[in-house]
Amino acid sequence: KQEVTQIPAALSVPEGENLVLNCSFTDSAIYNLQWFRQDPGKGLTSLLLIQSSQREQTSGRLNASLDKSSGRSTLYIAASQPGDSATYLCAVSLRRGDKLIFGTGTRLQVFP
């Protein structure tokens, strides 16, 4: 059974720091991996989608890498800002169109 783990569970940093959030999954046979952001009381906003054949994706200050063989992904946030404060969730899909299996998230706080 595929399990997704995110470390750390919570993180508090001063503005301007570069951050790395970690996601690991037990079964390397994934179809894709997606990173989401969730603000309190809100739904999920898709940040980056990495297909199993890809190694990384970038969007602005965000960079996500995927190492399928070791079952790991990292989300790198450059020059963090208070507006980045949210919970970050990673999720994997095992087949095309299949359900997403989520981690429990990393709660990030960036203080001024």
Add this chain to the structure above:
Amino acid sequence: GAGVSQTPSNKVTEKGKYVELRCDPISGHTALYWYRQSLGQGPEFLIYFQGTGAADDSGLPNDRFFAVRPEGSVSTLKIQRTERGDSAVYLCASSKQGNTEAFFGQGTRLTVV
């Protein structure tokens, strides 16, 4: 519409009552997913529709939960004889042909008292 729309945004109901939660996906998205999120947890899969049919309902916790998508667009999640343990945020997502990114609605916060 521009995004996935869920109604109501909040629902408080008494134990034992019946509730319906509605999801309006992004126009043209054939795949629709329901998830449930408890406090401090990641979303957990409930059911997945491809068009009008349920392609995977393995996440429904018991037979009190049922979902329909009669015309391949709007979906309704129905919960009978609600229990306090059903309290959670129910999230709906849609994607184009079940392949690309999943886009989520704002969720319905269900509270059973």
